[in-house]
Amino acid sequence: MTGPQLPHEKGFHISWDQIHRDSRALAWRLDKHGPGKDGSWRAVVAITRGGMAPAMIVARELDIRTVDTISVKSYHHQTQGKPMVLNKPDGEMMGDGEGVLIVDDLVDSGKTLHLVRDMYPKAHFATVYAKPKGEPMVDTFITGVSQDTWIFFPWDMALQYVEPYRGTD
Template sequence: MTEDIEQVLFTEEQIAARVAELGARIRADYANRNLLLVGTLKGAFLFVADLARAVDLPLAVDFVSVSSYGDGVSSNGAIEVRKDLDQPPEGFDVLIVEDIVDSGHTLAFLQDELRAQHAASVEICTLFDKPSGRAVPVEPKYIGFTVPDGFVVGYGMDYAEKYRNLPFVGLLRPEIYGA
């Protein structure tokens, strides 16, 4: 599987250190607040687990599955909700936990939906940000790393449901995904 990786961008150790830093910032910002982490499936599942442990506050965790990619490798802008929240967000300070912010379509949709459901506040925490791909103005409050153009996999992120289990994050060789 590693032979499909063109370049390792962030090691397991770099990711762990950055998640700990983000957790400390979130813990300070959300002390004495009613925090709900909303993880986006499937890509953010590892990040949500690690971040929840790093925050060290009483909090609730829920997941949504929302996609603007369909079966492709780039966003088509049409949002599909595959799994909604089990926990109503009303009254919670919601922190959407995303693996990577690219086009912004999905997160803009989620922010609007959560606000419409009377969340007390809605912010975004992403481990990876790809501002060059932004089609919709979305501003994450917490950003782990900025990534370059290319298809990023590992630490929960996939291509065709593969590579999620890589402990590092790397750029997939373009010939793998047909670039």
């Protein structure tokens, strides 16, 4: 072995089809589990930017028309730093978060969700993918991945040749 792996060397590549299927599965798991008398949710809030595509799909599948975003910056390229809120939804609509689904693509360390959970403690936090360190911060997720896996989402990708994981033949 020639040293530590770079993030792309243990990568989990997600296609548009896969994120769509997994986001629909997330919606189905959340269906009829809201606090409304019929199990409904009153709003979906996407954590930008990664949560926008899954949130759109969840909102469509569950017929939720109130959709908003909270902008949290925690990464600079592939390095995670201290998360900070850049923009947030209307406070009156959000309240303490009860009945609101907060959706993101991935929970990694849990720092972003911890920050948002402090703001909206009664919201339901749902991600498509979850790493072990972040799992305690999420209420519902679809697929668990190892902490050392770097997930490549389709909105970050371009098609090109990639060397095999092992060997070159």
